[in-house]
Structure formats: structure tokens, C-alpha cells
Amino acid sequence: MLFSRIITMDIDVNRAQNDFVIFPWNDNFATGIAIIDEQHKVLVAILNKLANHFVQESSAPESLACVVQELADYADFHFKTEEEVWHKHFSSHPLLTSHEQAHHDFFVKVSEIQHSRNNLEEFADELFGFLTRWLAFHILDNDKRMALATISMDCGADIDEALLSANQDMTGSLALLIRAVLDMYGELSANTIDLMKQKIARQRLEKELRDTAEQLVAEKLIASEERYHILINAMPDAIIVAHMASARIIDANIATEKLLGYSPQQLRNMQVFEIHPPATWAFHRENLAKLGAIEAPEESFETEVITSAGKLIDVEVSVHGPLLLQGQKCLVGVFRDITERKKHRSQLEYVAYFDELTGLPNRNGIKRHLDQLQAQSDKNVLIIHADMDDFSAINAQYSSEFGDRLLKEFARQASASLSADTLMARLGGDEFLLVIEHIESPGSIDTLMTALLATLQQPVFVDGIDIYITVSAGVKFRASAEQTSSEVILRQAAHALYMAKIAGKSRYHVLDQAQENEQRNKHLLLNEIEAALTNNEFELFYQPKVNMVTGAVSGVEALIRWRHPTKGLLTPGYFMPATEGHKVSLQIDNWVVRQATNQLLRWYDLLPDLRISVNLCAQSIQDPDFPSRILAMTTSGHTDVTRRLAIEVLEGSAMGDINTASNNLQACRDAGMIVAIDDFGTGYSSLSYLKKLPIDCLKIDQGFVRDMVNSKDDIALIQGFISISKAFDLSTVAEGVETIEQGKLLIAMGCLHGQGYAISRPLPVAELEHWLASWQTPDAWRGSDICA
Numbered sequence: 001m002l003f004s005r006i007i008t009m010d011i012d013v014n015r016a017q018n019d020f021v022i023f024p025w026n027d028n029f030a031t032g033i034a035i036i037d038e039q040h041k042v043l044v045a046i047l048n049k050l051a052n053h054f055v056q057e058s059s060a061p062e063s064l065a066c067v068v069q070e071l072a073d074y075a076d077f078h079f080k081t082e083e084e085v086w087h088k089h090f091s092s093h094p095l096l097t098s099h100e101q102a103h104h105d106f107f108v109k110v111s112e113i114q115h116s117r118n119n120l121e122e123f124a125d126e127l128f129g130f131l132t133r134w135l136a137f138h139i140l141d142n143d144k145r146m147a148l149a150t151i152s153m154d155c156g157a158d159i160d161e162a163l164l165s166a167n168q169d170m171t172g173s174l175a176l177l178i179r180a181v182l183d184m185y186g187e188l189s190a191n192t193i194d195l196m197k198q199k200i201a202r203q204r205l206e207k208e209l210r211d212t213a214e215q216l217v218a219e220k221l222i223a224s225e226e227r228y229h230i231l232i233n234a235m236p237d238a239i240i241v242a243h244m245a246s247a248r249i250i251d252a253n254i255a256t257e258k259l260l261g262y263s264p265q266q267l268r269n270m271q272v273f274e275i276h277p278p279a280t281w282a283f284h285r286e287n288l289a290k291l292g293a294i295e296a297p298e299e300s301f302e303t304e305v306i307t308s309a310g311k312l313i314d315v316e317v318s319v320h321g322p323l324l325l326q327g328q329k330c331l332v333g334v335f336r337d338i339t340e341r342k343k344h345r346s347q348l349e350y351v352a353y354f355d356e357l358t359g360l361p362n363r364n365g366i367k368r369h370l371d372q373l374q375a376q377s378d379k380n381v382l383i384i385h386a387d388m389d390d391f392s393a394i395n396a397q398y399s400s401e402f403g404d405r406l407l408k409e410f411a412r413q414a415s416a417s418l419s420a421d422t423l424m425a426r427l428g429g430d431e432f433l434l435v436i437e438h439i440e441s442p443g444s445i446d447t448l449m450t451a452l453l454a455t456l457q458q459p460v461f462v463d464g465i466d467i468y469i470t471v472s473a474g475v476k477f478r479a480s481a482e483q484t485s486s487e488v489i490l491r492q493a494a495h496a497l498y499m500a501k502i503a504g505k506s507r508y509h510v511l512d513q514a515q516e517n518e519q520r521n522k523h524l525l526l527n528e529i530e531a532a533l534t535n536n537e538f539e540l541f542y543q544p545k546v547n548m549v550t551g552a553v554s555g556v557e558a559l560i561r562w563r564h565p566t567k568g569l570l571t572p573g574y575f576m577p578a579t580e581g582h583k584v585s586l587q588i589d590n591w592v593v594r595q596a597t598n599q600l601l602r603w604y605d606l607l608p609d610l611r612i613s614v615n616l617c618a619q620s621i622q623d624p625d626f627p628s629r630i631l632a633m634t635t636s637g638h639t640d641v642t643r644r645l646a647i648e649v650l651e652g653s654a655m656g657d658i659n660t661a662s663n664n665l666q667a668c669r670d671a672g673m674i675v676a677i678d679d680f681g682t683g684y685s686s687l688s689y690l691k692k693l694p695i696d697c698l699k700i701d702q703g704f705v706r707d708m709v710n711s712k713d714d715i716a717l718i719q720g721f722i723s724i725s726k727a728f729d730l731s732t733v734a735e736g737v738e739t740i741e742q743g744k745l746l747i748a749m750g751c752l753h754g755q756g757y758a759i760s761r762p763l764p765v766a767e768l769e770h771w772l773a774s775w776q777t778p779d780a781w782r783g784s785d786i787c788a
Contacts, residue, residue: 029139031147032487033085039078040139046071047131065114068127072110079103082143089150093159102142106134155491156519158582165494238335242272243328244292244321247285250330259315259335261308272333275305277312291331297321305335314342355426357404358411363490366425366433370486373437380480382436382445385493386456386473389505391430394467406462410469417455433493442477442510449475449508457506470506472497477510492516525578529562533587537563540595541762542612544771545733545755548743551777554753555611555646558596559762560588585617590629592616593645597633599765600641607772613646615678621649622660627667634671643672648699650678658692666694679735680721690728698725702736702756709741715749722750740780747781 025044030037050067083100090096113127145166152162232239238256242249249272252264260267260275267275273284280303291297300318307313316338321331353365361369373381388394388410395403407430414432415424421437436448453473459466474496476489484492492511500509532538542556562570579585596612603610620626634642647668649661665675676697677690700721708714718734725732734746737756746754758778760771 031139031143032151033147036082036085036143036147039074039081040143042074043071043078043135046074047135050131051128068110068114071131072107075106079106085150086146089153090146090159095146095163099142099146102138106138109134151487152491154523155488155495156516156523157491157495161498165491235334240267240272240275240333240335241323241330242288242333244288244331245329247271247273247288250328256335259307259313259337260305266308277304277306280304288331291319291321292329297331302338314338358408358426360411360415360432361423361425363425363427363433366423366427366435367486367490369423369425369435370489373435374483374486378480379437380439380441381478382434382439382448383476383478383489383493384434384436384449384452384473384508385427385476385490385497386432386434386471387497388430389470389472391469394469402463406460406467409462410460413458413460414456417458433490439477445475445477445510449473449510453506453508472500472505473508474498474500475508475510522578525575526582526584529575529579529584530587532562532564533584533591537565538588538591539563539764540592540599541764542768543755543762544760544768544775545613545753546759546775546777547752548737548747548754548759548777548781549752551775551782553610553772553775555613556768557613557615557648557755557762558592558599559615560592561762580617581619583619586619586623589614589616589620590633593630593633596645597636597641600644601639604639604641611644611646611674613648613674613676615648618650621664622657623664624660626664627671630668630673631671646674646676646697648676648678651680662693669694669696676733690724695730697731697733699733699735699755700751705734705736705742705746705756706738708745709739715745718746718751719749726750740778743778743781 025041029040031040046067050071083096083103086096086099109130113130148166149159149162152165153159157165232251232253233255235253236255238259239253240249240256241251249267249270252262252267254264256267257263262270262275273281273288276284284303287299291299298320300316302314302316304312305315314337316336318334318336319331322329323332324330353361353368355362355365370381370383373379391403394406407426411424411426411432418424418434419436423435425433425435427433434452439445439448453471456471457469459468461467474493476493476496478484478489495516496509496511500507503509539561540558541561542558544553545555545557546553560572560576562575564570576588579588592614593616596614600612623629630645630647631642634640634645647665649665669675674697675693675695676699677693677695678699679701680698698721700718704714704718704721708718722732724730731753732751733753733755734742734751735755737743737746737754737758739758742756743754743758746752760775763771
């Protein structure tokens with residue numbers, strides 16, 4: 001049964017190892033977004049399944065078509081998942097549209113191939129060639145770019161800054177990785193199919209040989225020496241049979257001579273560990289003894305063998321036993337040359353972790369180094385993101401080839417000048433990263449950075465020319481106890497570099513961790529706000545504005561509140577400052593106007609004279625579509641409530657483009673809306689500014705009203721505001737009227753309209769309606785003297 005056992009063992013190992021796959025997965029393909037990475041792995045698995053299906057069932061094209069359809073169906077599911085992820089960050093951005101178009105083009109191409117009239121071989125060549133290159137590009141370029149930008153935004157960057165950073169990353173060593181992998185996988189997609197076919201053919205031959213061996217056993221001819229050598233020498237891989245106790249080689253096949261250069265006769269005089277390099281003999285002796293102590297030893301591993309000419313060859317060894325031969329327990333080893341496999345693996349490893357131009361670690365390489373340092377929690381580390389100032393000008397003056405030679409020489413010169421505890425990497429373009437270990441404390445950073453910039457800014461000699469450069473740098477200090485991922489650290493260092501660039505050339509900026517935390521918290525809050533809009537967690541409260549003398553209610557101001565699921569009712573001061581300048585502020589404005597409009601419709605007959613004021617952000621006022629958007633909401637349906645809506649804007653909201661703001665506000669006034677300047681006195685407050693804006697009302701900021709009873713300066717300012725209102729024929733409303741005395745003083749100065757807690761706090765709709773039915777102005781205000 002020895003020969004049958006040898007052949008059976010080899011077939012099982014081949015199946016278990018699954019040596020050839022058309023698209024080997026590599027962890028460097030990970031985008032950093034878990035759900036997308038998991039689905040990419042499934043796509044790769046289906047592609048490999050498709051390749052195996054073709055090799056093993058090439059006579060069944062209908063079966064192959066089923067697997068192609070499986071791949072297309074899963075790709076459709078994956079694309080929908082992706083687009084859902086990307087929509088959260090890139091909604092309405094052209095990049096998302098382009099990405100969705102790429103998904104559509106994939107199905108068009110697969111459909112073309114499926115319906116082509118090529119024979120099976122041509123069909124498979126075209127299909128696998130397209131799928132391997134498309135999938136590698138989809139993962140490494142399209143999705144990687146989107147993921148890098150997404151991670152940046154999750155760390156606090158806005159969309160433009162995030163995309164700029166992602167594009168910079170994608171134009172450096174990562175771009176080289178993509179090109180190298182596309183070339184490598186294009187070649188693998190063709191070569192691997194051939195290798196897989198050869199493997200399957202060999203497995204079929206081995207099965208026939210095994211069946212023959214079993215037949216010989218049944219016929220009691222297995223002891224035939226001639227039959228023995230026919231069977232063992234038919235095996236394509238090297239086979240060595242060794243005595244378990246002594247390690248002496250008992251037999252070997254012809255393929256062993258091809259691999260090692262020793263004839264079977266020569267090998268019979270050797271011990272099995274002697275075919276390995278001498279430095280590994282002790283290991284192999286110990287391993288042999290370990291296997292000998294196991295009842296049914298089985299092991300597969302990679303190692304090196306040394307040929308008769310002294311050449312080292314990488315092999316994969318599969319060991320099985322025990323086998324009885326000549327009354328002795330033996331082990332059988334199958335040796336397979338994996339030189340090409342190791343070569344491809346090494347190539348992929350290099351392009352994955354090293355920069356092709358400079359030989360320095362690339363982004364992946366430096367991330368791996370940072371992760372290793374993270375595991376050594378006793379080390380403080382300084383991370384420095386540096387780039388050359390005006391490198392593009394050097395490229396323009398000389399050439400991009402000259403620029404490459406400059407980068408290469410700069411990298412050589414700089415890395416040679418750095419201390420042993422500093423690792424330098426190239427991120428791409430003219431951007432480099434330095435990681436310095438053993439930093440005592442943040443207090444030493446300034447001294448270190450001054451010296452480092454001096455080192456990096458030495459003249460670089462290229463093509464007989466001294467190039468004088470300056471370098472800017474962003475600095476991140478990571479304390480030994482800090483548990484921040486390498487990706488986040490790189491983002492933080494990049495942000496610090498951005499701040500250094502703003503300050504000028506040859507500068508460095510040390511990341512302010514408190515500021516960074518504030519930025520991240522702001523980003524998280526913005527995400528919460530967007531989710532709250534979707535989940536209907538906001539509501540409007542209303543604060544009345546009244547004529548303090550007559551008690552007549554002139555209107556109510558709509559004030560947003562957030563009924564947070566865990567934090568309770570939140571006022572605007574908690575969340576609105578974070579929205580300034582962000583797209584969500586427009587979404588909030590639209591929501592507020594829509595809710596106010598709906599409330600006006602409900603009050604249309606009940607409170608026909610009541611006007612609702614809404615506060616709008618600067619982005620809305622500066623948006624050319626602002627008037628049409630507001631009118632679309634106030635005139636929908638059969639009832640027009642436009643004339644019962646008032647708009648309140650802060651003084652600074654119109655200053656970005658005063659002409660656009662003026663035109664927008666005039667369009668609202670023409671439609672019947674009232675326009676008021678909110679918090680007057682806290683912004684620009686110039687007469688020319690008031691002259692240019694079409695407004696109806698000034699609202700005096702509560703800060704002046706709060707202290708007016710005890711402050712002659714505040715009284716003088718309020719009198720001035722009231723005089724300005726009269727000069728421009730505007731009405732005036734005082735905010736923050738909290739006491740009877742304040743109201744009396746305002747009335748005496750000629751400001752009759754007020755808003756504040758002395759009148760009413762902001763109220764939900766039900767309480768406001770009850771307040772309207774019971775409100776009466778204080779007696780002290782009714783008899784107040786009014787300034788003429």
C-alpha cells in the first residue's frame with residue numbers, strides 16, 4: 001500500500017493548499033471600511049471560484065455562465081452597499097456620480113462578454129483579463145480613494161480638504177502600487193489559468209496511478225520492484241522516503257534529481273536534513289524527532305533546500321507518515337519548487353510597502369512601522385509630515401524627470417543625515433514622513449524641529465545644479481500611552497502640515513491635541529445633527545413679540561429645539577454653532593421654514609394676523625436659489641402664507657456678497673415677507689450697510705438690554721439704535737426684555753416692541769396657544785411715558 005499512500009497523500013495536499021488562484025487576496029487591499037473590505041473578499045473568492053470552475057468544467061459552458069451570473073449578482077449587491085456608504089459623505093458630489101457610472105459600465109462590459117460568440121477559451125481569456133484588472137482597479141483606486149476621503153472626514157476634515165488629501169495619497173507610492181499590481185495581476189490572470197489546467201491534468205494522472213496501485217494490491221503484484229519505480233517516478237514532484245529513527249534517506253524519485261541534482265543512489269547515502277542548508281540542520285533534526293513522536297504525523301511548511309551545486313531553492317514540503325518499508329517506520333516528504341510563487345510574493349510585498357523611486361518605505365510601510373511601535377507602549381514617538389515648498393515650480397522650470405531625480409537625491413541625502421532612531425518614508429509626490437522614537441517630552445520638540453528643518457533644507461545637487469529648497473512640516477506627538485490608530489495619526493500630521501503651510505514657507509506646526517479633539521467632536525456632532533434631521537428629533541418653540549404698551553402680539557419667533565434621545569431637550573446654543581459654514585445649516589433652514597409654514601397653515605383661520613419669524617444662516621442668504629426655495633415652500637397647496645412669514649438674519653450674514661444678499665432679501669420683500677436684522681449692534685452696524693440692504697426692522701441685541709438699567713453706555717447705544725431706525729423708517733424690537741424696569745426704560749426711549757422672559761419664554765405650540773388666550777401687558781407698561 002506504500003505507493004497508493006504516496007499518491008493519495010500528494011493529491012490531498014494539492015487540494016488543501018489550492019496553490020493557484022487567479023486573484024490572490026492581500027491585506028494591503030483593505031480600504032479601512034470593514035463592510036466594504038469584507039465584500040471585496042467575497043468578490044475575490046467568487047472570481048477565484050469562477051477560474052477553478054473554468055479549469056475543471058471547461059466542457060460545461062452553461063455551468064460556467066451560472067458562476068458568472070453569481071459574480072454579477074453579488075457585484076450588484078456590493079455596489080448598492082458601497083453607494084449607501086458613499087452617499088453619507090459625498091451626496092450630490094460629482095465623484096459619487098462618477099463612481100456610480102463605473103458600476104454601470106461594469107455590468108455593460110460583463111453583458112457584452114457574456115453574449116459574445118467567442119469559443120470557450122477566448123471567452124475565458126477575455127472575461128478573466130477584464131475581471132482581474134477591473135477588480136484590482138476598483139479596490140485599489142476607486143474605493144481606496146473614496147475610503148481615504150471618508151476616513152479624513154470622519155477625523156474632522158471637510159469634503160474638499162479630504163478629497164485633496166486622498167488625491168495626494170493616490171498620486172504617490174500608492175499609484176505605483178496600483179500600476180504594479182495591475183500589471184502583475186494581468187499576467188497572473190493568463191499564466192494562472194495555464195498552471196491550473198496543468199495542475200488538474202496532473203491530479204487526474206495521479207488519480208489514475210492511485211487506482212492502478214490499488215488494482216496491483218488486489219492482484220498481489222505490489223511487491224514488484226519494477227511496478228514500484230514506474231509509479232513513484234511518474235510523480236511530478238520530488239518524493240523522498242526517510243527512516244523515521246535515523247533520518248537516513250531510503251528512496252527518492254527521478255523528480256528529486258531534477259530538483260536537487262542528486263541521483264536517488266546518491267541520496268540513499270545521506271540523511272534527510274543534509275539536503276537543507278547547514279544552518280538549519282538542528283531545526284530539521286528537532287522537527288523530525290517531533291514528528292516521530294506523533295502517531296500519524298502530518299505537516300506542511302516552507303523551507304529551503306540546497307542543491308548539489310550549492311544553490312538554494314525555496315520549496316514547500318508536505319510530510320506524512322508513518323509508512324512501513326522493509327520493516328521500518330518511514331516518513332514521506334513531497335517537495336515542490338515555489339521559487340516563482342515566492343518571487344511574486346516578494347514583488348507584491350515590495351510594491352506594497354516601499355516607494356519605487358526612492359526605495360524608502362511608502363505609506364503602507366510607515367503605517368506598518370507605526371503599528372509595530374504602537375505595540376511597544378513604552379515609547380513616545382514624534383511623527384513629522386514634511387513637504388517641499390514650491391516643488392511644482394521646480395518641475396515647471398526644469399522637468400518632471402528632473403524633479404524625480406531631485407526627490408531621489410533629497411531622500412538619499414536626508415535619510416543619510418538622520419539619526420538611527422528616525423525612519424523616513426515617502427508618502428507620494430514631494431511629501432515625506434519621519435518617525436522619531438525615544439522623544440522625552442513635548443518640551444523638546446521646538447529644539448528638535450529647528451535642527452531637523454536645517455538638515456532637510458540643505459542644498460541638493462542634481463545634474464550639476466545646487467537646488468536650494470525649503471520644507472514645511474506638520475508635527476504630531478504621540479505619547480506612549482496614547483492608543484490612536486496609525487491612519488488617524490497620519491491624518492493628524494497631514495492636518496498639522498496644512499496649518500504650517502497657511503503660516504508660510506519653511507514653517508512647522510505642532511498639532512494642538514485639544515484643538516484636534518474639538519474638531520473631531522464637532523464632526524461627530526454634525527453627523528448626529530444630520531441623523532436627527534432624518535429621525536425627526538427637532539421641533540420648534542415660539543417666543544412672542546409684543547407691543548409693550550398696548551399688549552398686542554405682533555408675531556412670534558420660531559426657535560429650534562433638539563429633543564435628543566439621550567440628552568433631553570437641547571437649545572440652539574448646544575448645536576447650532578457647529579453648523580456654521582456647513583451644508584447641514586442649509587438643511588436646518590429648509591426644515592425650519594417648512595415647519596413654520598405648516599404651522600402658519602394650521603393657524604391660518606385661528607390666528608389670521610400672527611406672523612412667524614425664522615432665523616436663517618449666512619449660506620441661505622448668499623444662495624442664489626434662496627428666494628425660489630423659500631417661495632416654493634410658502635406657496636405650496638391652495639393657501640399662500642408668504643406674507644405671514646418674516647426673515648431674521650444676522651448682521652454678518654450679508655457681508656460675503658452684499659449684492660447677492662440684497663437681491664435675495666429684496667425678492668423676499670417683494671413677495672410680502674418682512675426682513676429684520678437680528679442681534680443689531682453686535683456686527684458691522686454701519687450706515688452704508690443698512691442703506692444697501694432692503695430691511696424692515698432692527699432687533700436690538702439682548703446684550704445691550706440686559707445691563708441698560710445700570711449702564712449709561714448701553715442706554716446711549718440703545719438710543720442711538722432707535723434714532724437710526726427712525727432715520728431709515730424701520731421698526732425696532734428689543735430682545736432680552738427680562739424685567740419690568742427694562743420695559744419701562746425702552747418704552748420711554750421710544751422702543752415699543754419687545755421680546756423676552758418678562759413677556760414669555762419660548763413655548764411649544766400648545767402652551768403658546770394657551771398663553772395667547774391669557775396674555776395681558778403689565779400695568780407698569782401701560783401708563784409709561786413714550787418719547788416722542
